[in-house]
Structure formats: structure tokens, C-alpha cells
Amino acid sequence: MKLQEEREAIVAYCQKMITSRLTTGTGGNISICNRARGEVAMTPTGVDYFEMKADDIVIINLDGEIVEGTTKPSSEAGMHLALYHKRDDISAVVHTHSVFATTIACLRWELPPVHYLIGYSGKKVPLAPYATYGTTELAQNVAEAIGSYNAVLLANHGLVTVGSSLSRAFSTAEEIELVSEIYYRTKSIGEPVILSKEEMDNVLRKFGSYGKQ
Template identity: 40%
Template structure:
């Protein structure tokens, strides 16, 4: 696969995620891998406004191969996951409101059907580390060794997939699950 399809895939998925409210404003970042080449969103741009020339191409070690913009500050997070998971070809990092609300409150999201094999009753939450740091990259990479999505304490969500669109669908599913669980918990505490 050459660079152009990866860049187009990043743009299309970015618009999808933005339209679903999973990455408001200039938040979030996404990447796709083909062999040892990774396409990643640039730093400081809305995922809803990307053009193929905005996408940055790097090798698996992080060396910039193409692109005029600075790669996302979470580049190392994406690379760490790819280095630990050969099966992952797409990564989505969102700040969607309900999943991020659970992350900020330190509340667990119950694992439902659709999250794959039910290993634990709740989605994994990795400890807080400042955004863009190697500490966060390692924590997320380790958290995703046996999971397809993790909640980042006080931060957001990272979802993976066999391709970028599958990762986006998983991020959307986690957000809808968090929303449903929030609504149900509010309703259980209401008197009618």
C-alpha cells in the first residue's frame, strides 16, 4: 500500500470521528499502519478538516518520511502500540464526552458484548501520565497488549483495530456504551 491511500483513509476516518462528536475541536489523533510506515494526523488540527497533504508519514521508529506538518504529540503512543501489536493496523485516540467523563471521574465502564472476549467485567483504565510523554506511551502500549481499547485516566480513550475504520467503530461503541451506562445510572437514582 502506498502513502496516498493511507492519507486518504486518515482524512475520511478523521471526518467520521469528528462528525460523531468523538474528537471535538482540535482534540484527538489517529494513525494507520502499512508494513513499517505509519500515517498520523498532524499536531493542532481538527480531525474534521484534514486534507491528505496534512497527514504525516513516519517509519516505525518515528523518523519523518513525508509531510510538511509536525506529527501529533501522541506519536510515540501510536508507535509503542504498533511495536507491541503486529495485528493492529489502526489507532484512534479520542476525547469523547462520556468516555472521557468516566476517565475524569475515575469510574469504570462495564464491558458489554462487542468488546471481544470478556476477560474482565470492566474496560481497562491505565494510570494517568501527562499527554505526549513516553510514560503515557508505555502505559497505553502495555495496557493494549491484551485489550483492543483502554480508558486513559483523566484523559480519554484509545481504541485499536485491524484497520483504521474498525478502530473508529470501536471508539464509537465505547462512547455509546459509556453514554448508556451514564444514563442508566442517573435513572436508577431518580424517583418517578
């Protein structure tokens, strides 16, 4: 079975996406790109995450052609591929419908640096313009909006995060959901104080050495 390790990781993280309350039902999708092979392991469409098996994960190439698997890839396959083509530092994509990030996206706001943990994305989380899910237009909007960031809000839809590994992309989804909730709560009380560019420069420098022993 091709990309067995990647397939098993996707199953585990899809279940974690539910238990971490980053999505509901069969919402959202995950992929891992093995650049050495030019192949992408991707969630199938419409399969319950707690019934999903490793061999349900479909393998496609970077042109979107099925290489191995009997299931149909996610309806957002084009969006994942657009991100892999956009930046060669991306090896995993996580798409969620987490409540607070999606709330901000439905207001059609970018997420500003209200808390330093937004550094998982960069100095903010940009917003991709609305387009119908699963369309080429949405894929293009997301690829254009993400720039050098590791997260992007999808207007009236949800959140996409990227990383050099699936664990990194997933951690970014978790942290951006937390920052989104903080922003929501502070906006409910008053007007939050936004961190300055200079402070975010400091944060990102510190992030460069975080966790290194």
C-alpha cells in the same frame, strides 16, 4: 506520495470523528500502520480536520522518524508507536475525547460489561493510569494497560481504540462511546447489572462470526 490511500482515509475519518461527536476542535488523533513498508501515516498536530488535506498527513517510520511530509506529527505519536510495537495485530489507532468515555476515564473507572457491545473491546475496557499528554510515560501506560483488548480508557483524558483496519478501530470507538453512555445513565438511576464472564464468553464467540455471509 507515500501511503496515499492511508492518508486519504485518515482525512475522511478525522472529519467523521467530528461529525460523530467523538471529539471537538483538533482534539484526538488517528494513524494507520503499513507493516509491509514499516511506515505509519499519522495526523499532524493542530490542523483543522475540515481544512486538512491528504498531503498534510505525515509519514513516520516505527522509530518515529519523519519519512515524508512537511507537518509535525501528532503530540501523541509516541503512544501510537508504542501500541504498534506492543502488538503486531494492530494496524490502526484512533484516539478520541468522546464525552461519555472521557467521563468514565475522569472517574478513573474501568468500563465493565454493562452491555454486550463492549465485546468490540473484549470483556471490558481497562484504564491506563494518568500521565501528561504527549509524554513517554503516557505511551508506556497505554501500551501496558491495553493487553489483548481493543480499547483502553486514559485516566482524565479520553479513549484509545485499535484494530486491524481503520474502519474497525473507528467502529470500536463509536461502540465504546455508546456503552460508556449506557453505563453513565444506568449509574445515574441505580446500580447496573453487569454481564457475567460466561455470557461475555458467549458474546465473543458470536462476534467471531458476526457479519460473515
